[in-house]
Each structure stands twice: as C-alpha cells, then as structure tokens.
Amino acid sequence: MANSTSKTVYDIFQSMEYGAYSPSTAATARAWLERHSYSLGFFMDGKFVCPVDRQTHTVTDSTGGTVCSVICAKDEDISSCGSSASAGFKTWSELSGHRRAKVLLRLASTLQRYTQCVSELCDLCQSPCSLPALIRLTQYYAGWAQLQDTLMPEWIPRGVVAVVVSDDCSFHSIWLKVLPALAMGNAVIMVPGVKLAPPTLLLAQLFMETALPAGVLSVVTGDTSVGARVAKNNQISYLTYSGSQQDGEVLAKQTAGWGLTISLCLSVSAECPFIIFESADIDSAVDGVIEAAFKKKKDWQWVLCVQESVLDSVVSRLKLRITGLKCVPLGSESDRTLVDVAVQDALQQGATLIQSCSPPASGALYPPTVLCGLAPPSSAAVSPPPGPLLPLLSFRSAAEGVALGNRTPHGQAASIWTEDLNLALETAKSLCVGSVWVNSHSVMDPSLPQCGRRDSGNCTDGGKEGLYQFLRPSPSPALPRSTPTSLDYAAFGTTASGFMVPEGFDPSSVTCSCSQYVGGKLCKADSGCSRTVQAPGGAVLAHCPDGGRKDVRNAVEAALKVQPGWLRKSPAARALSLYSLSDHLEKRRREMAASIQAQTGLSMEEADKEVELSISRLSDWAARCDKQSGGMPPLPQTGSALSAPEALGVVGVVLPDAKPLLSLVSLLGAAVSMGNAVILVPSEKYPLPAIDFIQVLQASDIPAGVVSVITGRRNQLTQALANHSEIQAIWYWGSLEGCQFLQHTCSSPLKRLWLHCEEVEGNDGGKYWSHSSPSLQEEMWREAVVWKSVWIPTA
Missing domain, CATH: 3.40.605.10 (Aldehyde Dehydrogenase; Chain A, domain 1)
Structure with missing residues (x-):
C-alpha cells in the first residue's frame, strides 16, 4: 500500500508528471559486448572480421562512459566487402521472391526472441528504437518480397546498394532502407554512424540465423569519410544517405562523376510546422506539442504556429504544462553554445521566454523553452538550434497559416490541429511537405510513403513507392560506372560555341x-x-x-x-488537353515525318513510324491522367491515412x-x-x-x-x-x-x-x-511525382 506521502491519482493528473524511472542494467547487451571483448569489427561474408592495426572510435553512453570501440575501415577492407557483396548479390537475386520472404519472416521471429538484447544495446548507444515497429517493418517488406514476382515482373534489382546513415538518425531509419533493398533482391553494404554501429552489427549477426546467404548483408564502420570511399567502389550500383543536409551535400559532391545513382534523405534537424488553428482542441494540441518538441531525441525541429484568436489560451496552457519539466540532455557542449546564442538573439529581438526552470550554468543540459513573440524572419525561427527550443509564431487567417508553414526550405513533415475536417484536408493539400498528421504527430507505419520535399531530400521511403528506388526497369540501361574528369564546375557551359559554318555556305x-x-x-x-x-x-x-x-x-x-x-x-x-495535343500532332503527321527525315536521314517510312508512336504515346499519357492515384492503405493503428x-x-x-x-x-x-x-x-x-x-x-x-x-x-x-x-x-x-x-x-x-x-x-x-514495356512508362511517371501521406486519427 502507498504510504501517507504517496501522491494520489488526482495529484498525478493535475501535475502530469512522469512516474519514477528505474534505469535498465543492460545486462544482456553488455554480455553480448563482452563476448566480442568490447571491440567490434566489420561484418562481411557472413561473419565478424576484426583486422589488426586499424584506427578505433569509442562509443559512449548517456553518462559519458565507454560502451565499446569500433574500428575504421581502410580501402582494402572496403574492397573485400564489395567483392563479397557482389558474390552475395548473384546468389540472392536468383532466389524467388517467396524464398526471400521466408528469410525476412524468420528475421521477424528472431527479433522477437532477442528483443531485450537489441533494445538494451540501442539504449546504451543512445539510439533508442521501438522493436515492435522494427518487427512490423520486417513483416511488411517480407510481404512485398513475396509479391514482387507477381506485381512487379519487369523490374529488376539494382545490384549492390550502399546504405550510409549518420549518427544523427534513428536506428529505425537504417532498416527503413535496408529491408526493402533486401526484399527486392539487392545486396546491401551498411555504413552506420559510430553510435549506430553496435546495434547494426548485432542485427547483422541475427540475420545469419535466418539462412541469409553470405555476403548479402555487410557492415563497415569508421569515420565520416567511409561513406564516400564505399561509394567509389565499382561494385556499388546505388547509394542512399540519411543524415544532415550539410553532410549530404558534401557526400554528393565527393561522389560526383563516379556514375553512381544517389538519393539523399536530409531530414535531420529539418524545420517542421506544428499548426494550431482556432478550431482545435487546445488542451490536446498543447499536450501534443510538449510531447513532440521536448523529447530527449527528436527527429525534427518543430516550429509552433498558432492562430491569433487562441494565442493567449495556448500560451497560458504552455506555461502550466511546461512547469516542472526536467532539463533535456543535449548532444554535446557545442550544442549548448548554439542554444545559448539563439536564446540571447531572440531576447534581443523582443522575444519572451517560457521555461520549466532556470538553465544550469554549464553542461550539456537545457530546460524546455518556448520562444514567444518571434517574427518569422528571426534566426531562431528560421533555423532553430538542436535542443529543447520551441519557436512560437502567430498568424491571423488559415491562408496565412499555410503560408507560414510553407516558409521553411525543409519539406519533411507538418502537424495540423483542428476539429474542422475540411480545413484539415485543405491545409494538408496546400502544405509543401511529405507527411502530414492531423491532430497527431510523428505517427509512422511502413505502408505509408515518406517523401522528402525541397531541402529535406530527394528520395521516397516506405510503402510500395519506397521500393522503386532499389529497382530499375529491365529494358532501361543503368548509369555506367566511371572515373570523374577534372571538371571546372564554374566554367562548365560557359565556353564559346565550337560550331563552324560549312565552307562555301550560301x-x-x-x-x-x-x-x-x-x-x-x-x-x-x-x-x-x-x-x-x-x-x-x-x-x-x-x-x-x-x-x-x-x-x-x-x-x-x-x-x-x-x-x-x-x-x-x-x-x-x-x-x-493531351488528347488535343495528340490530335493536332496527327493532323501534322506528314510535316513532322518530313522534319524527322530531313534532320536525321531516316527513311520516310521510319520517320512516319516514329510520328505514329509519338501520337500513340501522347494518347497513353492522356489516358493515364485520371488513372494514376494514391490510396488508403490499411493500418494496424486506429485511424485512416491517405x-x-x-x-x-x-x-x-x-x-x-x-x-x-x-x-x-x-x-x-x-x-x-x-x-x-x-x-x-x-x-x-x-x-x-x-x-x-x-x-x-x-x-x-x-x-x-x-x-x-x-x-x-x-x-x-x-x-x-x-x-x-x-x-x-x-x-x-x-x-x-x-x-x-x-x-x-x-x-x-x-x-x-x-x-x-x-x-x-x-x-x-x-x-x-x-x-x-509498361515499366518504362511507369518509371517516367514516378520520376514526375512526389508523394504525400496524410494521417487522420479517429480516436
């Protein structure tokens, strides 16, 4: 029984404090690390490899204690890994979709048995992950592996895929790339950040219990240069990167000219609007923004946008809810400096602060803080620093709220709070973002596409749409691997024309x-x-x-x-309009055929055939205009999604x-x-x-x-x-x-x-x-669109 000093249920609901937390001993994870002598090497050709004479990096926990060390790959290690992955790809890609699906389903069962060890290791390395979500992801893509031969018969795997993920990303984000790549028949080389390396290596080991052929899954670790060095290996056919915008830009420039297709997911620190309309349930909205903005490890930087008519109500509730919240640990001492600078700049511009407590004099801790009264051009609102800072902006009309949400260069996600469904759907349609949550936030499911817009990336993950980045149509040639030329990028396209007028030209x-x-x-x-x-x-x-x-x-x-x-x-x-264009092309069929013949030297018969195909192709696109649409995928959670x-x-x-x-x-x-x-x-x-x-x-x-x-x-x-x-x-x-x-x-x-x-x-x-081939038109169509998912809870 509770003693006389215990709080009642009423007291807890009044203060909304979290209950007592008993830290995990992580005994299972430490036992696994001990078996590897707290020194982790690479995973290639189906086994752990720990070469000697390699530079090492230390992985630390939240208290600064040492978890283990990981080694940094040299070029010979990357070359060996590429050869192993190429051999593994040949075996894996020849298996039927059914056999690949069986491997992924066995992984889901294995994850259920080793849930405690994986969770503890993720927590130790400060990369928490929801194991049920990871199991759901594995089962989802096992289903697509099963259906590939039936539903995607003309698409073939790219080959050896490199998945490069920085320390800023979540552990889940690695497998959002790896699992669909494997399901479609590719071999994968993972290059995780230092903190993500131990749980990644553990999961690679668990994969071997599923009878995955050796070489299909590899892990190489090291510093930030490893991703670019892996990309330069000629065995790699495709590279996908998840991390910060700055590092993604550097990687793209480093790999330019290697003939490698690259996709970037630059969602780390992306600025996302959290919009509260006057028709919202204010209490629920404030609870949602507290949960989203002041988590220990959050995926995005939220900016709170509130309609002026309910601004005072939102601010008063924020003051009440934020009271008593503990300081949030920052990534490093340098992050604390950025936060201090942002707060001081905001104060000089006339902002007021709402804080749970006074900031400590030093250290990588900072209290949850709301910056009220900011102008949209304020630096704290344009590029919020990492940490528990929440800029608050106000708007008058719904149209102004949409404009405020679209002002950011990042188009990753948005959260909309309103009880008016028409307003919610219209706002979701108008926002230039990849994911929209109505009266909720950060809800994920593998059946929904996550598509970067603007500076947040150029790739699509999740759902069937996320599979196509790891496939290409069988008739379509791949970009050939090559060696970069010494190119003056500033002078490219600025030289004078080298065309000469023919001698004797009249x-x-x-x-x-x-x-x-x-x-x-x-x-x-x-x-x-x-x-x-x-x-x-x-x-x-x-x-x-x-x-x-x-x-x-x-x-x-x-x-x-x-x-x-x-x-x-x-x-x-x-x-x-396209049918009209096709009709007018048919009316000028003879003239267009004559133009092609005169220009290319083809026979009149071949030129006429090209015009005929062009007329048919325009009609194809006209017919597809109202045939291609999204859908409403079935979800395991309560709610609907589009x-x-x-x-x-x-x-x-x-x-x-x-x-x-x-x-x-x-x-x-x-x-x-x-x-x-x-x-x-x-x-x-x-x-x-x-x-x-x-x-x-x-x-x-x-x-x-x-x-x-x-x-x-x-x-x-x-x-x-x-x-x-x-x-x-x-x-x-x-x-x-x-x-x-x-x-x-x-x-x-x-x-x-x-x-x-x-x-x-x-x-x-x-x-x-x-x-x-239908897959060629499908490829063109998919290059012409981006995807948006909208989550609408019903309870």
Missing part, C-alpha cells in the same frame, strides 16, 4: 529561320545569336536560336505563373539525340500529365523536330507557359537549368561530364535528378523509346 539558300517557344510566345534568343541546323550530309536546313541563361529565366517565370493553375485543373481536364502523388513543380528536360520527337513527347507527357510545367531543351544535334513541334503546341489548348522549348548548346542550357533555384527536377540525357556537373551542382539547392549517359544509351538505335 545564306540565301536557307529558307527557314526558327524561333524558340517561351511563355506561349515565339521568340528569338535573348543573346540575339543563332545556330545553323544541318542535315546528316552537311547541308544547312535552318537557323535556330542559341538560347542561354536569360531565356531559361524567362521560361521559369512563365512556368511559375501558370503551373499552379494547370495543377488545379482536374485530371480529366488535363487528359483532354497517400497521393503530387506534381514536382517546374521540371527541366535535356532531351536525347535518339528519337528526337518520340523522346520529346514521352517525357513531356509524363511531366505535364501530373500537373508539372516543363522546360524542354531539344537535342543539340537534331533540334528541328522539336522546333516544328512548337506549332503543334500552339494549336493545342495547353495553357501558355506550361511547356517552353529553348534551343541552343546543351552544356550552356544545362548549366542554366542547374543554377536556377525554382527548378525542382532535371531529367538529363547527355555526356558523362554533364552528369558529373549536375550531381555536383544540384546538391545545393537540392534537385531531383534523373541522369542518363547518351554515350552508352545512344548505341541502341532508340529502342529505349520505342519499347512497349
């Missing part, structure tokens, strides 16, 4: 002077310069504008004005030389069918079919500005597209140097890249474009 013999198409108008290049268009035999066919940076800027300005309206059109209305594809925004497309008309309409249809605006850069070698297609665009009812066509030098226009901050994605067919430039330049600001080396793909005679 200007009067050219009857056609072409224009480019910007904002719905025919115009010359801003530079006033033109280029000659030649037939295969050298005869001059026409003059076309030599576009540049100013032309791209004009096209983007026109696209930004019209794209929101084009997106708001119903899918059925967009389908009618997942839906959304438009990227403005897309730059650098077109290939192969099939100049068919490739143009294939990519244009993919982009505009989903509500994007597109800026097309025609083939530098064969621009005439694209120029003649402008007349088809003019005759159609696609709004002016949705499609622009800018002719000129490929490198110059690629450079202009890459350096425009409002372009969200670039699809590129060109040289290895162009691919290297884009990978290096488009890491900041971050853009979605779809890169193809035409030096390799151009040898297929254009079969890629004329191939009837």
